[in-house]
Amino acid sequence: MSENVLLDIRDLDVTYHSRSLLGFGGRSFSAVKGASLSIRPGETLGLVGESGSGKSSIANTVLGLVPASGGSIRFGDVELTSMKTRYPAEVRGQIQAVFQDPYSSLNPSMTVEDIVTEPLRVHTSMTRAQRRERAIELLRLVSLSQEHLTRHPHQFSGGQRQRIAIASALALEPKLIVLDEPVSALDVSTQNQIINLLYERRDELGIAYLLIAHDLALVHHISDRIAVMYLGHIVEEGPSDRIYKAPAHPYTAALLEAVPLLDPDAQRKRRAARKMAPVPETPRLSVAGCPYRNRCPHAMARCEAETPPAYPIAGGGTANCFLHAGDASSEPELDKTTEHVAS
Ligand SMILES: Nc1ncnc2c1ncn2[C@@H]1O[C@H](COP(=O)(O)OP(=O)(O)O)[C@@H](O)[C@H]1O
Ligand SMILES: [Mg+2]
Structure with a gap:
């Protein structure tokens, strides 16, 4: 694999199996067919296509939440599809995720401080005081402030909750963030604010994004390249400007x-x-x-x-x-x- 490829997806197949009530037979459904994509360090790949085209299936396979039924996914030197159990800790810290629904993705009983520092608690040996300091820094990165630390998710708007989710995804300075329709649930002006925020943090921190959206126009400014999916297939791929203009x-x-x-x-x-x-x-x-x-x-x-x-x-x-x-x-x-x- 080329040294400057961070994520390399080759001929990926994702198939879902549903068992019949009696436990035999059942159906299988092919959601992703032979998809190949690669992302270089610091690069943003926009993955677009209408609902049901297989975008989340690719995202969830990269995140290890859904198994690949064929093909390979390499992250740096690590072959992710060969892992039978959870990814090793180094990999889990380096790949973070932000999901579509800012109302269900944040645990309502946790404070913002708990949410933002959870990855630090799991993956580092930082003390509580160090984690709090880092949490304040992370909140600043997403234009929230120290007073927000003790509040709970329900006290925030949808856009603010997505900022909290992004702060948590940034906590470990990951190499890749998988963003699955991160702004689809937000109103138009908030969508643009969040996209701009992602753009600024990416350039400062050198993080790569797999940015999933159904709206090509919304993500073309921030994406270096765009891949278009239709019924489980990647049908077009290329530089963002070329795809958008021609x-x-x-x-x-x-x-x-x-x-x-x-x-x-x-x-x-x-x-x-x-x-x-x-x-x-x-x-x-x-x-x-x-x-x-x-x-x-x-x-x-x-x-x-x-x-x-x-x-x-x-x-x-x-x-x-x-x-x-x-x-x-x-x-x-x-x-x-x-x-x-x-x-
Ligand atoms: N867990 C699952 N079991 C069975 N079918 C699924 C499952 N998840 C997704 N699908 C189906 O796979 C197809 C692709 O879904 P998905 O990857 O969520 O697409 P997208 O994110 O582009 O909307 C859809 O037809 C969906 O119904
Ligand atoms: Mg989806």
């Missing part, structure tokens, strides 16, 4: 289309330019072919028969779409790592 996969274009523009004229023009077809609900497809073909306005016969590989896109990254089969160097990208390092 989406190559029709699904990415549709995701951007879903972002309302304030000017209705601009909205109409954009829709015409992208020739978007209405998007019917699609059942999950288990056979070969492009996962997006039933919703795609550009679908061709080939999209039924073959699963598109990752084609390189001018401006960086790849898209799994036959529309780009003739682009750039025209050979499908086999090893994405080489491309990331070069870009």
Whole structure:
């Protein structure tokens, strides 16, 4: 593995099994199929896609909360998917998480001081006084203050609770924070404040983020690169600006289309330019072919028969779409790592 890759996810499969009431038979459901992603130290990867596309399944697998059913996840030199039990303490401290719901993710009976210092209590031998000092520092990092230490989560707004969760995630100076829709439950102005806060702390502290969102527009400023998921597949990946300004996969274009523009004229023009077809609900497809073909306005016969590989896109990254089969160097990208390092 390249030295400057922090998290390297290769061909990850996540499958959920549900047992029947009688204890045999049951169903299995494939939530992530052959996903590959990598994050360098200090880098932010935005992982976007609509609800149910498999984003949280990837996040939870990285965090060791859900087992991988195939593929590998390397964190530095450690192969995470081979671990049968909990991650070793060094790894657990280096990968932290912030979840979507700031109301259920914080223990209501704990004070802010307890919440923010819990990782320090578990992973360090700091004294209570040292932990309190660090807690004050951490609260300052998220624009809260010392008076908040003795309060309980219910005394805070949603945005403030997310600040508390972020302070706790920062406590051990992790190398990676997995943020699973950290602002989806917040109102728009609070969303921007939290995104800005994450941006500032990242640059100061050199932390890498796996930042999950369903709204591409919200995370594109803070993300260095963006990966787009659809029905368990990564369908496009590349530099954030290129993805935002020139989406190559029709699904990415549709995701951007879903972002309302304030000017209705601009909205109409954009829709015409992208020739978007209405998007019917699609059942999950288990056979070969492009996962997006039933919703795609550009679908061709080939999209039924073959699963598109990752084609390189001018401006960086790849898209799994036959529309780009003739682009750039025209050979499908086999090893994405080489491309990331070069870009
Ligand atoms: N524990 C589980 N058991 C069975 N199916 C699940 C489980 N968790 C998620 N799924 C299914 O896997 C798919 C992907 O879910 P998820 O990873 O949560 O997507 P996202 O975070 O993009 O909304 C969904 O269809 C969801 O219903
Ligand atoms: Mg989710």
